[in-house]
Amino acid sequence: MGDNRPIGIFDSGVGGLTVVREVFKLMPEEQIIYFGDTARVPYGTKSERVVEKFALQDILFLLSKNVKMVVAACHTVSSMVLDRLIQGFHLPVLGVVEPGVKSALERSKNKRIGIIGTKGTIESKAYERKLKDKDRDVYVVSCPCPLFVPLAEEGWLEQSVTYQIAEIYLSPLREEKIDTLILGCTHYPLLKGVIKKVIGYDVSIIDSAEETAKIIRKRLMAFGMERKSEEACDHKFFVSDIPHQFQEIGSRFLGMKLKNISRVDIESTGITPMECGLR
Amino acid sequence: MGDNRPIGIFDSGVGGLTVVREVFKLMPEEQIIYFGDTARVPYGTKSERVVEKFALQDILFLLSKNVKMVVAACHTVSSMVLDRLIQGFHLPVLGVVEPGVKSALERSKNKRIGIIGTKGTIESKAYERKLKDKDRDVYVVSCPCPLFVPLAEEGWLEQSVTYQIAEIYLSPLREEKIDTLILGCTHYPLLKGVIKKVIGYDVSIIDSAEETAKIIRKRLMAFGMERKSEEACDHKFFVSDIPHQFQEIGSRFLGMKLKNISRVDIESTGITPMECGLR
Numbered sequence: 058m059g060d061n062r063p064i065g066i067f068d069s070g071v072g073g074l075t076v077v078r079e080v081f082k083l084m085p086e087e088q089i090i091y092f093g094d095t096a097r098v099p100y101g102t103k104s105e106r107v108v109e110k111f112a113l114q115d116i117l118f119l120l121s122k123n124v125k126m127v128v129a130a131c132h133t134v135s136s137m138v139l140d141r142l143i144q145g146f147h148l149p150v151l152g153v154v155e156p157g158v159k160s161a162l163e164r165s166k167n168k169r170i171g172i173i174g175t176k177g178t179i180e181s182k183a184y185e186r187k188l189k190d191k192d193r194d195v196y197v198v199s200c201p202c203p204l205f206v207p208l209a210e211e212g213w214l215e216q217s218v219t220y221q222i223a224e225i226y227l228s229p230l231r232e233e234k235i236d237t238l239i240l241g242c243t244h245y246p247l248l249k250g251v252i253k254k255v256i257g258y259d260v261s262i263i264d265s266a267e268e269t270a271k272i273i274r275k276r277l278m279a280f281g282m283e284r285k286s287e288e289a290c291d292h293k294f295f296v297s298d299i300p301h302q303f304q305e306i307g308s309r310f311l312g313m314k315l316k317n318i319s320r321v322d323i324e325s326t327g328i329t330p331m332e333c334g335l336r
Numbered sequence: 337m338g339d340n341r342p343i344g345i346f347d348s349g350v351g352g353l354t355v356v357r358e359v360f361k362l363m364p365e366e367q368i369i370y371f372g373d374t375a376r377v378p379y380g381t382k383s384e385r386v387v388e389k390f391a392l393q394d395i396l397f398l399l400s401k402n403v404k405m406v407v408a409a410c411h412t413v414s415s416m417v418l419d420r421l422i423q424g425f426h427l428p429v430l431g432v433v434e435p436g437v438k439s440a441l442e443r444s445k446n447k448r449i450g451i452i453g454t455k456g457t458i459e460s461k462a463y464e465r466k467l468k469d470k471d472r473d474v475y476v477v478s479c480p481c482p483l484f485v486p487l488a489e490e491g492w493l494e495q496s497v498t499y500q501i502a503e504i505y506l507s508p509l510r511e512e513k514i515d516t517l518i519l520g521c522t523h524y525p526l527l528k529g530v531i532k533k534v535i536g537y538d539v540s541i542i543d544s545a546e547e548t549a550k551i552i553r554k555r556l557m558a559f560g561m562e563r564k565s566e567e568a569c570d571h572k573f574f575v576s577d578i579p580h581q582f583q584e585i586g587s588r589f590l591g592m593k594l595k596n597i598s599r600v601d602i603e604s605t606g607i608t609p610m611e612c613g614l615r
Contacts, residue, residue: 096386097376107375107577180580207486218500225497298386301459324603 059285063088063293064273065119066128069111070098071303072206072243073130074310076153077292079270081313086283088290090122093307094323096297099206100133101175101242108177109138114323116142116150118295121326125282128273129153132174132241132265136183149276156268157239158187162195164261165237171230171256172199174241175206184241198233202226202242209244210306215251223248223255231256239263247310297323338564342367342572343552344398345407348390349377350582351485351522352409353589355432356571358549360592365562367569369401372586373602375576378485379412380454380521387456388417393602395421395429397574400605404561407552408432411453411520411544415462428555435547436518437466443540444516447471450509450535451478453520454485463520477512481505481521488523489585494530502527502534510535518542526589576602 066077070093077089092115094100100108112134119127127150129135135152143150161170172184179201188195204222213219230238238260240246246264253262277283284290296303299320307315345356349372356368371394373379379387391413398406406429408414414431422429440449451463458480467474483501492498509517517539519525525543532541556562563569575582578599586594 096382098381102377102579103375104577104579107579176580203490204483204486207483211482218497218504221497221500298383300381300383300386301455 058281060125060282061284061286062123062125063090063290064126064128065090065092065122065124066130067092067094067115067119068129068131068243069093069100069133070095071307071310074307074315075243075246075266076128076130076269078310078312079266080273083270083274084277084283087277088284089292090119090124091292091294092118092321092323093294093296095300095303096323099175100131101177101206103177105137105181108133109142112138112142114326116146118321118323118326120148122293124148126151126273126276128269130243130266130269132243133177136174136178136181136241149280151269151272151276153243153265153269154183154187154241156272157241157263157265158184158191159272160268161237161239161263162188162192164263165195167234167236168192168194169196169198169233169235169237171233171235171238171260172197172241173202173205173226173230173238173245174199176201176203178241184239198230198235200226200230202245205242205248206244209247212309214247219248219251220255223251227252227255235260237261237263240265291317294318295321297321337560339404339561340367340563340565341402341404342369342569343405343407344369344371344401344403345409346371346373346394346398347408347410347522348372348379348412349374350586350589353586353594354522354525354545355407355409355548357589357591358545359552362549362553363556363562366556367563368571369398369403370571370573371397371600372573372575374579374582375602378454379410380456380485382456384416384460387412388421391417391421393605395425397600397602397605399427401572403427405430405552405555407548409522409545409548411522412456415453415457415460415520428559430548430551430555432522432544432548433462433466433520435551436520436542436544437463437470438551439547440516440518440542441467441471441474443542444474446513446515447473448475448477448512448514448516450512450514450517450539451476451520452481452484452505452509452517452524453478455480455482457520463518477509477514479505479509481524484527485521485523488526491588493526498527498530499534502530506531506534514539516540516542519544570596573597574600576600
């Protein structure tokens with residue numbers, strides 16, 4: 058059997074390409090359609106109302122590409138609005154929060170778990186709620202790190218100021234004696250070296266991109282939806298804006314040369330929920 | 337005579353409130369209608385095509401509020417697309433680039449001028465072009481400072497890392513022996529203390545917000561368009577999103593409590609160029 062349709066993955070910008078990279082590693086046979094909302098990035102500083110509207114437009118666009126599954130590779134969307142949004146769709150819609158939560162609970166021994174992310178992600182308390190839903194005894198401490206995204210995009214991955222800023226953000230978490238830290242933002246894996254050094258090598262770092270790829274594979278296998286075609290497939294990357302240096306920054310996140318990029322006007326694709334077969 | 341209609345001021349977000357603050361100081365009798373595109377902020381990392389589309393929507397929205405003048409209090413808009421956009425309107429449209437250029441040329445003695453701003457502003461080379469148009473002999477050196485905006489929004493105005501980051505960005509400008517530095521981004525006045533200390537007190541700092549307010553007054557007086565009404569007026573602030581802590585951050589930029597805020601859906605105001613009396 059199987060299902061040869063592509064997997065749709067979206068994010069507010071280039072960050073979600075870290076999830077695509079992990080899917081390529083784990084399931085090289087699958088075809089990917091990616092959408093990055095680079096014209097309206099970032100989502101992390103915006104209100105729930107606006108994030109919900111943008112996320113719905115992003116999902117509808119992917120549905121118009123006949124995908125078999127939608128992955129919100131955006132922590133802001135996954136933590137703020139995904140639980141509400143997935144109700145309406147008749148295909149699997151996954152986020153990046155659940156996989157990180159699951160893995161953190163498996164790995165933590167002292168049940169003291171830290172979370173770092175954008176303001177939107179942290180203030181939504183989605184991670185905290187999901188962790189406590191699954192284990193009432195877990196102690197959660199979280200911290201927004203707004204400067205990590207511009208540092209990652211600037212490419213200052215090992216600079217002295219990067220260590221100092223990490224020290225400011227992470228030392229309160231270290232003092233709380235966490236043994237597990239969830240990287241609650243797709244940009245943060247680029248700073249993993251600095252983060253590990255500052256928080257301490259005895260703390261397990263949960264990379265949500267890796268964990269999400271594992272869950273995607275599990276879900277596809279559970280439903281018999283893996284791609285079975287022997288034909289080579291073309292991955293397609295859509296963005297709402299192609300700014301200067303986009304290919305360079307995008308390739309850094311994807312871990313390989315980014316090609317097949319097209320621009321779409323996400324505000325006026327004119328795709329309605331009905332046309333996408335929404336319930 | 338005079339003209340009692342309000343002045344329209346827009347920016348990609350809260351930064352333009354530094355211009356509003358200067359207008360309040362210089363022309364307390366004028367009424368302001370402000371629009372901040374907080375749902376799509378920032379513009380500085382986006383392409384010319386997208387910035388032009390957003391700026392046109394912002395201007396049309398202000399025109400629908402019956403303003404007598406439009407001020408683009410956004411360096412990205414002013415430097416990337418304003419020269420093209422202002423052609424079509426039958427009312428004065430001002431930007432924040434010209435006023436800074438004018439003032440820098442008046443103040444510089446050695447004709448070595450520095451400019452700092454977002455990537456979009458610096459890569460557009462608009463400042464450089466305008467400075468050289470007015471004085472062929474001027475030597476211009478510029479540098480994008482992407483971390484200054486998140487530092488200002490984080491409120492890290494005097495931290496040790498802020499000094500170090502300023503040192504990384506500004507030391508090449510200092511070595512070029514500039515005697516004048518244009519702050520080419522509405523957020524940067526908040527970091528003026530750090531910038532002055534790092535670049536040296538002998539360098540004149542050009543605050544575009546202050547210079548823009550002066551030009552607005554000059555233009556209103558030249559056309560006899562000052563507000564003459566004795567009635568008190570209500571300023572109005574429109575934004576495309578009201579995220580968490582918006583009032584707090586906005587008030588920091590405005591220098592007083594921000595009130596009378598309304599949310600508008602800028603993507604679907606449905607205002608056409610025709611309805612706004614565009615030529």
